[in-house]
Amino acid sequence: MADDRMADIFAAVRRGSGNPEAGRFALHTLWNELGPAGDPLQRCVVAHHLAVLQETDAEALIWDQRALAAVFAPGTPLDDGLRCFLPSLYLNLADSHRRVGDFDGARMQLTIARGHLRILANDAYGEMIRSGLDRVDAALEAGSKERIAAE
Template sequence: MCESTSKQSNICAILVRMADDRMADIFAAVRLGGVNPEAARRALRALWDELDPSGYPLQRCVVAHHLAVLQENDAEALAWDQRALAAVFGPGIPLDEGLRCFLPSLYLNLADSHRRLGEFDSARMQLAIARGHLRILADDAYGEMIRSGLDRVDAAVGSGSTERFTD
């Protein structure tokens, strides 16, 4: 959940406001990842190829973010993590609340990808950036998931682990 002046907005509400056919397709592909990762990768990649680079950045960010998670190769995961962040910070893209809410998660995933590649200095830098964006998150289950994820990746960096987390 993201904090706003009204304290009522959250990621789900932001995405529901954009509940167009394209987002429905994206959510269907994301859900598919839980049962058939290969089919989800194909569906998300097809959506990525269809999305206009000048189109709505949140759609591109969500697709790239989930493609990163579904990659079996850590270098490919990092490339998709970078695409997700680029979708947020592309030229002329206003950083609205919907995009700001994703920053801690995007930087967390970048940190974890760098860690799995043994790029510990880069991982530490991404962790620091992620922590700098935590104020946007509410003290709810989503915020706690991101905060505990940061702690977990930080501990793995500290121990020099490049292993993927199994859960």
């Protein structure tokens, strides 16, 4: 059942890459089906991808906060599956805070993200997160609230 739900989540994510409105609808549906007591990893993944599909930076920040809240829901054990998301979640929070003009909040999230980097392997994913931290940091130093182009 959990594998089927993750398949549904990733199908909605793929849908969103070609049609953001359809992806938002599908992910919102899954979010509502999961509910507050749903699987923390599934809730985290749904919220994480909903953040990316939002039309405004303020809405993206709300979904980034929900993704992190899913990881730290009361009674949720912080296993390796959830722990591996922390650098990415804090990176996204930093970028969202920066884009809404909360530079102090962004710096704090970057610091927390860097504190979790040891969990990442020295692979392509780990490098993507590390370079993302550097790009957000550079945008902060420049005082930019603009979206950072994907590399």
